Amino acid sequence: MTCTRFCDSSGFSVLVGAHKRALADGGGLRLVISADSQVFRIFTVIDLGRFIPRFASLDQALPPLPIERVEEPGTEHDRASER
Numbered sequence: 322m323t324c325t326r327f328c329d330s331s332g333f334s335v336l337v338g339a340h341k342r343a344l345a346d347g348g349g350l351r352l353v354i355s356a357d358s359q360v361f362r363i364f365t366v367i368d369l370g371r372f373i374p375r376f377a378s379l380d381q382a383l384p385p386l387p388i389e390r391v392e393e394p395g396t397e398h399d400r401a402s403e404r
Contacts, residue, residue: 322354333369340373349374351382 322328328336340350352375354361364375376382 322352322360323358325354325358325360328360328363330367333363333367337369337372351376353377353379353382 336350336352343349350373352364352373354364354375354377356377361375364370369375374382
């Protein structure tokens with residue numbers, strides 16, 4: 322929502338509904354809203370942060386990628402794949 326200039330109660334209601342549907346499917350909504358924006362002020366006043374997490378940047382909003390595990394040659398997993 323970094324380019325969004327205004328969001329009224331209808332818009333926030335849509336976001337809450339989307340977040341609830343995402344939660345039901347095992348996901349969730351993460352919003353990127355600049356702290357100096359009109360949208361952030363409204364987001365704060367209605368205390369929407371209790372329900373939907375807000376981040377200052379996309380890098381902060383994205384969950385970390387899983388670390389790829391590399392098996393060393395000669396490990397149990399490596400020997401099992403040779404059979």
